Amino acid sequence: MVILKGKGIGESVSFGTLLINKKNFDNIPKYFHESFDLEKSRLEKALDSAIKENADMYKKTLEISGEKEAEIFEVHGMMIKDKDYRLSILNIIQNEKYNCEYAVYKASKKFHEMFLNLDDEYMRSRAADVKDICLNILKYLTDEIDGKKEEPKIDSKVIVFSDDLMPSEVSNADKNLISGYILSGGSECSHASILARLSNIPMVLGIGEHIKPEYDGMDVAIDSGEGKVYISPDTDTVKMLKRKEKQYVKKHESLNSLKGKENITLDGYKINIYANINNDFQIDEVLNSDAGGIGLFRSEFLYLNRDTYPTEEEQFETYKKIAEKMGGNKVIIRTLDIGSDKSADYFEFPEEINPAMGYRGVRVCLDRPEILITQLRAIYRASNYGNISIMFPMIISETEVKTLKAMAAKVREDLKKENIPFSEDVEIGIMVETPAAALISDILASEVDFFSIGTNDLTQYTLAIDRQNSKVNQFFDSHHKSILRMIKLIVDNAHKHGIWAGICGEMSSDESLTEVFLAMGVDELSMPSSSILKIRKKVLETDVGKIKNKIFKKFFK
Ligand code: PEP
Ligand code: MG
Secondary structure (H helix, E strand, O other): OEEEEOEEEOOOEEEEEEEEOOOOOOOOOOOEOOOHHHHHHHHHHHHHHHHHHHHHHHHHHHHHOOHHHHHHHHHHHHHHHOHHHHHHHHHHHHHHOEOHHHHHHHHHHHHHHHHHOOOOHHHHOHHHHHHHHHHHHHHOOOOOOHHHOOOOOOOOOEEEEEOOOOHHHHHHOOOOOEEEEEEOOOOOOOHHHHHHHHOOOOEEEOOOOOOOHHHOOOEEEEEOOOOEEEEOOOHHHHHHHHHHHHHHHHHHHHHHOOOOOOOEOOOOOEOEEEEEEOOHHHHHHHHHOOOOOEEEEEHHHHOOOOOOOOOHHHHHHHHHHHHHHOOOOEEEEEOOOOEOOEOOHHHOOOOOOOHHHOOOOHHHHHHOHHHHHHHHHHHHHHHHHOEEEEEEOOOOOHHHHHHHHHHHHHHHHHHHHOOOOOOOOOEEEEEEOOHHHHHOHHHHHOOOOEEEEOHHHHHHHHHOOOOOOHHHHHHOOOOOHHHHHHHHHHHHHHHHOOOEEEEOOHHHHOHHHHHHHHHHOOOEEEEOHHHHHHHHHHHHHOOHHHHHHHHHHHHHO
C-alpha cells in the first residue's frame, strides 16, 4: 500500500480503480506556415466551433445542474471570445509565422502563466480554464492531440488521475462511473474544484508526480477530508476508510441541518457569520452556504487583469447585482485595496523596495482621489438596491478617516444634486489591520459605524513577518498573544463607543479560535463560504459563560 498526501476537496471517502488520464500538449504540430490568410481562417473556424460547443455546454449544464454550474461555461465563453487572446494568437501567426495550432498553444501558454503568477487564488485557478479552452480550440484544429483521441474506456467505478481537470469533464462525468479525482496540480478555487464540491465528487489536488504509471488499473481509495490517496489499500485500511465514510456522511448531514439556524451560543450570545468574496461569481456559493451577509467584498479584484480602470457604470452594475442577490442582507464593500501584492500595469505604480509597507490601500486613493470618487459614486448608486456598507482598508490615522468620510459626503452631495437615488443608511466602517489603527481604535471608533479586523495584515505588521514570504511562513503565528490581545483591545474600544466589531481575516474560520472570539464579544466573523456551517456548529456548541475565565487567563493574564 502507498499513501500519498495532497489537498482534499470536500469531505468524503471513495473507492475505485485508478485510471491515469494524462493530458499533455506533446503532439502539437509546429511548423512555419505559407499563408497568413489560410491560418487566420482556420483559427476563425476553430474559434467559432469552440464557442458553439461551449454555448451548448452552457445550455445543457443550465438545464441539468443549474445556474451556478453553468456559469463556468459562461466564463469560458468570455475567455474564448476575449479580444486580447485572439489578437495574441494572430500576432504569433503573423509575426512569428507559426501554424495556427502552435500559435494557439503558445498564446494560451502565455495566458496560463500570467494567471498562475497572480496572487489571488481565485484568479490563479483561472489558469486551468485557459488550458481547458486551449484544448477545446485545438480539438477543432487537429486530430493528433487529446481532443479527438478516443476517451479512455470506463467499465467499473474509477478514480481518475490527471494533471489538471477541465470543468466540462467534471460536468459531463457520470457519477455512476467516476467516484473521484486525483490531480497532480489543481487549485481549490478552480472551476473544476467548485463543480466537484457542488457535485459531491471527492478530489485530492496537488499530489505532484507521485502517481507512477504502474499504478494504472490498481485499486485506489481517496479520503478527501484528509487529502489522502491510498494506492492498493490493505484490508484494515479499507475497513478504517469505510468507518470514516460513515462519519463524514453523518457530519455532512448534521452541518446541512444547521442551515436556517441562528448563530447563537448555548447561553444566548449571538454572532453574525458572513462570507468573504472577491467577485460576483461567488454569490451563489454565499447563498448556498446560508451566510448572513457579505462581510468583505475585496473590490480590488474588479481592477485586476484589465488594461483600464473599471468605469463607474461597470462597477455600479457589479455592486448592484451583488446587493440585489443578497436581498436585504448586509454587503460590505471594501474600497480599492490595490498595491503591495495586488497590482495592475495601468496604475503605473513606482517600483518599491518594500511594497507591503508602501503605496497601497487608501494611501493610493487619497493620493489619486478621482479613483476613489468613481468607486464611491458606483457604491452609493448601488446602495439603492440593497443593504450596502462601505469599508476603508489600511487605515493608520484619524485624519485619513476624516478625509475619506468627507469624500464620501461630497459624493452623496453630488448625487443629490444630480437627482441620482442612493440609500441614506450606508454604514461607513474601517478595516483595523495595522497596529497603529488597533492602538488608536478608541479614537477611530468615534468616527465610524463599525470595525472589521483584518488579521492577515494585522499579523504581518505586528509580528514583522511578510505574509507573502514562504521562508518565514512557519513564524506567521496568528495565535500569538500580541494578536489576540490586540483583537480584544479593538473589540473593547468598539463596544465602549457603541459600534460593532468583526473579523474578516483568515482567523475568522479557525475553529480553534471561535470560543476565544465569542468570549471577547466579537460581533461578526466573515470567512470563505465553505466554512460558514462549520463555524456555526462551533458557536451552537459553545457556552461562553463556562469558558470565558479560562480563556482570559490563558491569553490575557
Ligand atoms: C486582512 O488583511 O486580514 C484582510 C482581510 O485583507 P486582505 O487579506 O485582503 O489584505
Ligand atoms: Mg488586509
